[in-house]
């Protein structure tokens with residue numbers, strides 16, 4: 544009943560995904576990417592009635608895009624899809640499985656609980672408007688030793704942040720830091736792979752003063768690099784700032800597959 548997704552599933556799936564959330568859904572925008580990336584599964588009952596996409600990296604399997612047709616819910620379809628992906632992940636050597644759930648999505652939080660996921664971290668999502676600025680006190684990092692930085696966000700996936708990844712990001716000038724009065728804030732920048740002109744930023748904030756410098760830099764960087772959206776993900780609560788809007792909070796949930 545669970546099989547790889549195929550191009551011909553698209554129409555059926557997008558039909559039951561039209562009104563997933565109050566604002567619609569993003570599945571139609573990522574469908575082609577997910578097909579190309581593999582690990583994209585469909586639950587079939589004559590027609591597709593559920594989907595899940597996953598992404599393997601290092602020791603973890605990332606789970607995203609769980610959707611079940613509203614006419615087929617509460618039949619353990621999501622439960623079976625997640626369990627399937629966990630087994631696939633385990634067979635590839637994953638030790639952990641991760642998923643991100645909106646703190647207000649109580650049904651998905653129940654689903655995760657029933658599958659024995661634990662609350663690992665909580666992250667806040669802010670939208671920042673690009674703006675021409677000058678005079679910001681930041682530098683490209685040459686070393687970044689922050690033990691609490693377990694993951695960084697790439698295309699809305701929380702990926703393991705190890706030494707090899709750090710070196711590469713440092714080389715590419717993707718790690719920006721600001722130090723003020725001994726407190727350092729750090730931002731890791733990346734382009735969205737799925738949405739045009741969107742800058743995705745993982746922010747580790749030690750102080751508001753240092754973070755303000757990074758925010759001014761990011762606004763200007765977006766203008767100079769033709770990004771019209773800046774999405775900031777951070778574990779911290781940020782200060783009030785005119786071009787910064789708090790959107791949502793998410794729980795990062797983890798399961799040890801051992």
Ligand SMILES: CC(C)(COP(=O)(O)OP(=O)(O)OC[C@H]1O[C@@H](n2cnc3c(N)ncnc32)[C@H](O)[C@@H]1OP(=O)(O)O)[C@@H](O)C(=O)NCCC(=O)NCCS
Nearest residue numbers: 609610611616617618619620621622644650651653654657
């Ligand atoms: C969340 C969603 C995928 C669940 O799919 P589903 O196939 O109906 O879920 P399952 O039947 O596998 O449920 C497994 C467990 O999840 C929880 N759960 C599922 N639906 C629930 C509901 N309506 N209320 C409370 N708990 C619920 C229960 O713990 C359930 O176990 P139980 O049946 O033993 O009580 C589905 O509601 C959906 O597509 N929602 C919209 C998209 C979405 O929010 N996706 C997740 C984004 S992270």
